[in-house]
Amino acid sequence: MSIAETDAQIINPNMPDVPPTAPSKINLKDYKKTSFDVETVNLDIKLFEEYAQVNSTLEMLRQTEGDLVLFGEELELLTIQMNGHQLDKEDYQQEAGTLTIANAPDEVTLDIQVRICPQTNTALEGLYMAGSGDDTMFVTQCEPEGFRKITFYPDRPDVLAIFTTRLEADKRYATLLANGNLVEAGDVVDEPNRHYAIWHDPTNKPSYLFACVVADLDVLTDSYTTSEGREVTLELYAKSADIDKCDVGMQALKDAMEWDEVNYGRAYDLDRYMIVAVSQFNMGAMENKGLNIFNTACVLSSPETTTDARSFSVKAIIAHEYFHNWTGNRITCRDWFQLCLKEGFTVYRDQSFSADQQSSAVQRIDDVATLRAHQFSEDAGPLAHPVRPESFVEINNFYTTTVYEKGAEIVRMIANTLGLDDFRKGTDEYFRRYDGQAVTVEDFLSALSITDNKIENFIDWYRQPGTPVVSGHQSYDSTAQTLTITLSQQTRHVSGFDAPKPLPIPVATALFDKNSGGIVAERMLLLDQATQTFVFENITSEPVVSLLRDFSAPVQLNYDYQDEDLAFLLKYETNGFNRWQVTQMLVNRILLQGQSSKSSPDIYLQALSQALPVLASDDAMLAARLLDIPSAQELASAIQKDYDPELVKMQRESLYQQVADTFKDQWSELYKQLPIDAYEDSAEARGKRALRNVILDMALTADVNDAAEWAEQQYNHASCMTERFGALKAMVNHQVANADNYLQDFYQRFQADDLVIDLWFSVQASANNVSVDVIESLLMHEDFDWNTPNRVRSVVGAFSAQPTVLWTQDGLDMYTGVIKKLDDANPVLASRLLQVLARWNTLVEPRRQMAHDSLLDLQKNVTSKHVMESLDSVLNA
Ligand code: ARG
Ligand code: ZN
Numbered sequence: 040m041s042i043a044e045t046d047a048q049i050i051n052p053n054m055p056d057v058p059p060t061a062p063s064k065i066n067l068k069d070y071k072k073t074s075f076d077v078e079t080v081n082l083d084i085k086l087f088e089e090y091a092q093v094n095s096t097l098e099m100l101r102q103t104e105g106d107l108v109l110f111g112e113e114l115e116l117l118t119i120q121m122n123g124h125q126l127d128k129e130d131y132q133q134e135a136g137t138l139t140i141a142n143a144p145d146e147v148t149l150d151i152q153v154r155i156c157p158q159t160n161t162a163l164e165g166l167y168m169a170g171s172g173d174d175t176m177f178v179t180q181c182e183p184e185g186f187r188k189i190t191f192y193p194d195r196p197d198v199l200a201i202f203t204t205r206l207e208a209d210k211r212y213a214t215l216l217a218n219g220n221l222v223e224a225g226d227v228v229d230e231p232n233r234h235y236a237i238w239h240d241p242t243n244k245p246s247y248l249f250a251c252v253v254a255d256l257d258v259l260t261d262s263y264t265t266s267e268g269r270e271v272t273l274e275l276y277a278k279s280a281d282i283d284k285c286d287v288g289m290q291a292l293k294d295a296m297e298w299d300e301v302n303y304g305r306a307y308d309l310d311r312y313m314i315v316a317v318s319q320f321n322m323g324a325m326e327n328k329g330l331n332i333f334n335t336a337c338v339l340s341s342p343e344t345t346t347d348a349r350s351f352s353v354k355a356i357i358a359h360e361y362f363h364n365w366t367g368n369r370i371t372c373r374d375w376f377q378l379c380l381k382e383g384f385t386v387y388r389d390q391s392f393s394a395d396q397q398s399s400a401v402q403r404i405d406d407v408a409t410l411r412a413h414q415f416s417e418d419a420g421p422l423a424h425p426v427r428p429e430s431f432v433e434i435n436n437f438y439t440t441t442v443y444e445k446g447a448e449i450v451r452m453i454a455n456t457l458g459l460d461d462f463r464k465g466t467d468e469y470f471r472r473y474d475g476q477a478v479t480v481e482d483f484l485s486a487l488s489i490t491d492n493k494i495e496n497f498i499d500w501y502r503q504p505g506t507p508v509v510s511g512h513q514s515y516d517s518t519a520q521t522l523t524i525t526l527s528q529q530t531r532h533v534s535g536f537d538a539p540k541p542l543p544i545p546v547a548t549a550l551f552d553k554n555s556g557g558i559v560a561e562r563m564l565l566l567d568q569a570t571q572t573f574v575f576e577n578i579t580s581e582p583v584v585s586l587l588r589d590f591s592a593p594v595q596l597n598y599d600y601q602d603e604d605l606a607f608l609l610k611y612e613t614n615g616f617n618r619w620q621v622t623q624m625l626v627n628r629i630l631l632q633g634q635s636s637k638s639s640p641d642i643y644l645q646a647l648s649q650a651l652p653v654l655a656s657d658d659a660m661l662a663a664r665l666l667d668i669p670s671a672q673e674l675a676s677a678i679q680k681d682y683d684p685e686l687v688k689m690q691r692e693s694l695y696q697q698v699a700d701t702f703k704d705q706w707s708e709l710y711k712q713l714p715i716d717a718y719e720d721s722a723e724a725r726g727k728r729a730l731r732n733v734i735l736d737m738a739l740t741a742d743v744n745d746a747a748e749w750a751e752q753q754y755n756h757a758s759c760m761t762e763r764f765g766a767l768k769a770m771v772n773h774q775v776a777n778a779d780n781y782l783q784d785f786y787q788r789f790q791a792d793d794l795v796i797d798l799w800f801s802v803q804a805s806a807n808n809v810s811v812d813v814i815e816s817l818l819m820h821e822d823f824d825w826n827t828p829n830r831v832r833s834v835v836g837a838f839s840a841q842p843t844v845l846w847t848q849d850g851l852d853m854y855t856g857v858i859k860k861l862d863d864a865n866p867v868l869a870s871r872l873l874q875v876l877a878r879w880n881t882l883v884e885p886r887r888q889m890a891h892d893s894l895l896d897l898q899k900n901v902t903s904k905h906v907m908e909s910l911d912s913v914l915n916a
Contacts, residue, residue: 062904066430067376074105077200086208094152095190101145109138111191117152161864169319176254178317183434186246196372197477199243207235208253216252218328250327252315257282265306277316287340291354295361305365321867326363342718342759347725359389373477375434379426383446397722400615401660407590414440416676418506420877421916423533427501432908435867448593449500461490505530512599515581522578527570543567547591550582556611606646615661644701660726663733681883684842699740706738718758732765739773747775772807797833804837811849839875846886851893859900866903873909880916
């Protein structure tokens, strides 16, 4: 940002002088309706060089007894009028974050004038300036509580109103956008350099869905006709240099619109749908009504600059934000405790959409791998919280994998329990009953229960933190020809919550005949007690049992398997997901040796050698995934005590080395079967590229002759970023002789493209042999920018996935130094980075003590409620 801090003081000389109070805890059980509802909002936002003036008119109606309460933060209040009369300081009460008017009449018109300073807003919440120098733009992020940084307002999701927005700015900002439909635009009288636009949004919406953009952007335009016959104009806005990277996103938008019509009967409801790409954004994207705002990393895509994985996630995020139009916007959350109501359901919807765009097995593998790596570790540590939390200090801290991904798993279990037809009946009922309202998880479950199937006991999944562990064993009775499976569940007692109770856990089960490999019985077992037995009749010989197929519940499975059973299942399981799951179980048993079992890698390697060649030609993407070794983070999540990052790293690497060596003679052959073809964006082509990169890395690991040369060839002849970056990454990780030259070449080729330079930073920050010195020099690089979260994450985020270096004195000093630095400027980002340190308490000494000291020291040096809340929880481990 170009404006120095001193300017902020000049512009805001008299920020409200209110005493700071300790941030208080907000509790779900204290929910109360507001005393006043807002009918209409008229906003007039005038942007000037150094500040913005915001005038608002709110028409409000009393709905219950009580004071009229508005929220406001970082606002300079100029005037406030009620029903035409100027209010004086005695007429209202201003405390940290609120403005209260007692004894207001039942019908109120408020006219409020404030000044704000988007130019110095580095927190990226409310209205802020992105970019620097001549290349700036103004955008908003209001979810969850950013609107109160734009004007005084009852900024809560259960207050729905009709918004009209007038924007005014210098004409060099040619693009003036807000929610809804454009009603008027033109020049400002007597000010030849300024223009304005007026937008009106006909839908009732909460303030967190408000958005506006003041910028100078190009636009890609398209259209879509809905199943209801509405012609919708689709617009994707980006900087002119990026406008050629918008086609993938535009196509995804059209695909998502159609998908929601076909699968949920939901059509779009306005005449215009806009998406704006912004380079400085805290999260992925935001579903503002009719005006989505996206992190550039989550919307721009081109084969030359974007890896397949990234491009695929662009499509998923476009779909996610689009799906929010019904699950989130038309039906919204009563309060922020219900965040999972919109996020869990919408993630489930975007996962289902993505599963239709590639092999559904691979989709499930990716979703489960993410869940296990991130959500399971969150649930295992001091930041564990229910999918619907019961209290918070700062709601931004609860945009977590638990709310999103575990929330999606609950919806998936419900959908599978009901069956897809009844689930659809239930969602139809949900939309019918609650359209236009702000509702709760209970409302959602009650609508889904309209068919005979009752799923209301799934509410406990929303209330109880911790990952259930399902253990079990089987016994076969050859005389009675019955197989009895005994399953039991156990969830750790997370402090501060009630003692855990049994949850309804659907366990998809199949019995495989040991001789033929065929399935002899298939059933969905519902484990809803602490321990239960399930009997299968007419089973003529002892079968191998496959459990939790398709990961039918978000639990840890601990079944009494022999390694041979797992090898058998790897061979005979019928779908790709289940085969992957079996390899993961085998790998976990090998890697977590000493913990429980004594598995040797032989059976795993043997099973792989049968599966791999077949798969490599059948389903390359699945073959690539079968070679996955769980991340250090996922493995660590299963360790409660004396976690030694060096040991885990060594074990992972040694297993990886064994796999690489076992197939040493085959890599060359397999690699050559996957020549570089002209770029194509199909599931098959993506699979081949993924497998080629895995094989390249394996070959380098096994020291195959010429492998370094393959890498250079692949880099030089790449048809797309997946190939080029895959080669670069392999060269850097294996410290191939020319690696530095290629790093330099990569930098020069893509210097002008921020998102590719993010890759350049991240490949170095996540290199196998990274050191704190390397990270520090990246932080000093002229292209490093503390005000761009993508850039910070490309270095600091990448580094945080390196436990062996992170958990050292130097690593911790550096990392907590970054958090201190960001604490004030961007507390949302700072708090997220901090959450990575949550599991310090499981470390082996002396690392544990070192980490504890660093965290205590950090506590003395931070002030944001975001970081303080996270730190309190983390230190409470
Ligand atoms: N609702 C957005 C999404 O999931 C996320 C916005 C979160 N923003 C934040 N500052 N916490 O699509
Ligand atoms: Zn979302």
